[in-house]
Amino acid sequence: MSYLLRRIGFYLFTAWAAITINFFIPRAIPGDPVQSMVNRAQGQIDSNAIHSLYVLFGMDTDQSIFSQYFEYLGQLLRGDLGLSFTFFPTPVSEVLGDSLPWTIALVGLTTIVSFVLGTGLGVLVGWRRGGWADLVLPVTTFLSSIPYFWLGLIAITLFAGDGGAFPSSGGYDPGVTPSFTWDFISSAVLHSVLPAVTILITSMSGWIMSMRNMMVTVSQEDYITVAHAKGLSERRVMVSYAARNALLPNVSGFAMSLGLIVGGTLLMEIVFSYPGVGYELFQALGAKDYPLMQGIFLVITLSVLVANLLADVAYLALDPRTRREG
Amino acid sequence: MSEPVLEIKNLSVDYGMGPDAVQAVRDVSLTLHRGEVLGLAGESGSGKSTLAYGMTRLLPPPGVVSGGEVVYHPQDGAPVDILGLNRPQLRKLRWSEISIVFQGAMNSLNPVHKVVTQLCDVIKAHDKRSTPASRRARAAELMKLVGINTDRLDSYPHQLSGGMRQRVMIAMALALEPSVVIMDEPTTALDVVMQRQILTQLAELRERLGFAVLFITHDLSLLVELSDRIAIMYGGRIVEEANARQLYREPLHPYSLGLLKSFPALRGERRELTGIPGSPPDLRAMPSGCAFHPRCPRAFEPCADRDPVLAAPEDKTRSVACWLHVPGAGRTAENSTSSTTARS
Known part of the structure; x- marks a missing residue:
């Protein structure tokens, strides 16, 4: 238990470090949001308007960067992430609240399905090494080497657009309003098919390969031979002796990818104009929208940390060797 | 001697298939009797572990049993050939009749x-x-x-x-x-004190429960003490088989003698430690004739040409595969080409 507490302490420290870096990096990028708005308006804004924009965004005061930093920390503690510049005057937390569910639902589900299917297939392929199952390997190598945006574009060309069965962009039909109605849900599901399938194709092969390789390694362990010699059923040897041990590295990989759900699918959301966090980050970057960027980075950081904590817990549960005696 | 419980008949084990196959166990026949301890000794790479894995069908690919029979005699019931059992039958037999203690104490x-x-x-x-x-x-x-x-x-x-x-x-x-326990270097990874404790305990347990043991080790001194009979393996073959006392007192094969001379005796007269010069044979390129002849201090005329057969020398209750113990082997070398006819 004290081990877990120490881990939590470590993650709190990491979170603080990440928040600090998160604060300083956007401010180190040249240019500011007003400047980028002026650029967008192509010089059609007079200097008074520019000044009022600075006042509006709260960038007129000559606060030192450190007092800004402490103010930022204080706001964070109150759950105030500031106002988004691009979606002014919507608070960042609200913007995130709109986009997070899309990303978490689509990418989260896809990640879990991909892990479960990929690991399961990897177990079988690794266990039946040397047979027909090895034919899966060149296929997975090929699939995992496809650049994601290319696969996405191909999918859109083939299955969406004119006469295609699936919509090419967005999270739902513009005609329906988000609510718990059949119309909305079916529309959302239809919109998620192409993004989900493309993610699945590219990410699952990674799980298959890593699990297969671990299975092959573990199969050569002495305790597997002992299990066979004990006359246990093939299934029991495969599941409770081989797969149970081979799973361990994959579990930490899985926790990592859970952490990256929030921010790791930027490409997918851009390609499919999916209304998730990645797409929002893309927009925020273009508009130098500090508060939104910071908000998104914060969410990504925290989810990676939480995922790491989950991985630690999972490891404690799955591998007795990591437990301290006490 | 009591009835046999496990008979290995002409077992051969290969690694790989076709012309590239390496024969790790060549035509080995051994009989384990009910309740006895049979020691199997030999240096690394002599095929003793491969034999154990092969006879229990635990050999990982590319190992293949290429010939022979392994007959198990149940307490009551007809003998069965382990190599001919189907999967469910094999699973049933494993551990309940024949169990194994493996080499890697740490990873088992x-x-x-x-x-x-x-x-x-x-x-x-x-x-x-x-x-x-x-x-x-x-x-x-x-x-x-x-x-x-x-x-x-x-x-x-x-x-x-x-x-x-x-x-x-x-x-x-x-x-x-089980009636048979195969022990593949069960104490190799342990220190000597622990080794002693475990072996003493094992001897007690065997006394009490009456199982037969096939004890595989490279440590011949251990076997001399522990087993009833000892078989010596070299280059995938049994080269000598005798009861433990006989083998210790009077080894017939020069290889057995070499093994005995490579460890000090705790009791008895002082002996000179010599070891065996050279290194184990390359299984891909076995020497012609007797596999041991390039290292054998007593190699003579027929050794390089013809393979000696495991046979009882004259009237003894033991067997050895060495030309030294085939009367007239040197003289008949010229007019005979096959090893079988050279045997007396």
Whole structure:
């Protein structure tokens, strides 16, 4: 238990470090949001308007960067992430609240399905090494080497657009309003098919390969031979002796990818104009929208940390060797 | 001598298939009698472990049993050829009749399961009527049998010392009261003190439970003390087989003599330690004739050309494969080409 507490302490420290870096990096990028708005308006804004924009965004005061930093920390503690510049005057937390569910639902589900299917297939392929199952390997190598945006574009060309069965962009039909109605849900599901399938194709092969390789390694362990010699059923040897041990590295990989759900699918959301966090980050970057960027980075950081904590817990549960005696 | 419990007949084991196959065990015949300890000795690469894996069909690919029979004689019932059993039959026979204690004491236990789970799953697999409580009771009994406190049942393997782990493996091997226990270098990874303790305990257990042991080791001194009979393996073959005392007092094969001379005797007259010059044969390019002749201090005329056959020299109750013990081998070399005709 004290081990877990120490881990939590470590993650709190990491979170603080990440928040600090998160604060300083956007401010180190040249240019500011007003400047980028002026650029967008192509010089059609007079200097008074520019000044009022600075006042509006709260960038007129000559606060030192450190007092800004402490103010930022204080706001964070109150759950105030500031106002988004691009979606002014919507608070960042609200913007995130709109986009997070899309990303978490689509990418989260896809990640879990991909892990479960990929690991399961990897177990079988690794266990039946040397047979027909090895034919899966060149296929997975090929699939995992496809650049994601290319696969996405191909999918859109083939299955969406004119006469295609699936919509090419967005999270739902513009005609329906988000609510718990059949119309909305079916529309959302239809919109998620192409993004989900493309993610699945590219990410699952990674799980298959890593699990297969671990299975092959573990199969050569002495305790597997002992299990066979004990006359246990093939299934029991495969599941409770081989797969149970081979799973361990994959579990930490899985926790990592859970952490990256929030921010790791930027490409997918851009390609499919999916209304998730990645797409929002893309927009925020273009508009130098500090508060939104910071908000998104914060969410990504925290989810990676939480995922790491989950991985630690999972490891404690799955591998007795990591437990301290006490 | 009592009836046989396990007969290995002309067993050959290859690694790989076709012309590139390497023959690791060549035409080995051995008989294990009920309740005896048969020692199998030889240096690394002589094929002794391969023999153990081959006869129990545990050989990982690319190992293949390319010929022979392994006949098991159950206490009551007809003898069965292990190599001819189908999967369910084989599973049923494994551990309940023949159990194995493996070389790697450290890695023989599944690291993610408790000791009790691993002791119980084998009981469960072979006795469907057992209940969780009865299995646990049996596991506790087994732990006591090998002298481990029963509060260790809920330990994980990494919480046990090497010696304890090997004892757990021995306890596990005895779980179903098999008639044969194969031990493949069971004490190699342990220190000498622990080795002694475990072997003493093993001897007691065998006395009490009456199982037969095929004890595989490179440590001939250990076998001399422990076993009833000893077979010496070299280059995938049995080169000498005799009862332990005979072999120790009067080894017939120069290789056995070499092995005996490579360790000091604790008691008895002083001997000079010499060891065996050279290195084990390359299985891909076995020497012609007797595989040992390039290293043999007493090699003579027929050794390089013709393979000696394992046979009883004259009227003795032992066998050896060496031209030195074939009367007239040197003289008949010119007018005979096949090893069988050269035998007297």
